[in-house]
Amino acid sequence: MLYRLLAEATMVAHFAFLGYLALGGFLAWRWPRTIWFHLGAAGWGIVSVVTGAECPLTLAEHWGRVHAGQPGLPPSGFVDHYIEGVVYPEEYSLLVRWTLAVLVLFSYAGYLVLRRR
Template identity: 50%
Template sequence: MGYQVLAQATVAAHFLFLAYLLVGGYLAWSARWRWTVLAHAAVVGWGISIVTVGQDCPLTWLENWARERAGQRGLARGFVDTYLTGVIYPAHYLTEVRVLVGLVVLVSWVGLAVRWTRPRAPSARSAN
């Protein structure tokens, strides 16, 4: 039972990882979350290495390990191939989806660069 819960928690963590990959750059637009740009850069770098080099994801390894200990089969393919490709979007659109994800991340970083380099207008608080 505990290993099955761990496997399911790992699936949830994987979905959160992918969500952060998509929106993490936009979180950094806020002055409050500006520091997250470093974490987002690491997540993007890891995602790129998985796609381009075939780097193994430790979350996939953990899910497979927990599933096997729970008496289940591990994933035959990676997380994205199992839960997203062919389920959320058609498999033949994989390249287009990857390009779209890359564009979403790129737009977030360009927007972040614009926000950081643009001179700030004095706020109403500082004028008083």
């Protein structure tokens, strides 16, 4: 039971991280010091997409599910399991990634404009 709770909590944290990755730059418009946290999150997002590095949250969820007697996450990872093919068709992956990048860059541009005032 404890392992399953750990796996579920890790899944929720992973979704929260992805939400923060997409929208956290806009939080810096109101709370400027949070930009540093978002830069770290965005940096990790870029590294994981470009290099294919495994996210520690994916590994933790997989570990928790296996120890709870459930099937672990597939080797393709969290996004492929929960988002691609579920939220949007897999053939739009590149479009979604570019849209996310533009959204983050827009949030940073807005942050810079607000900081210069």
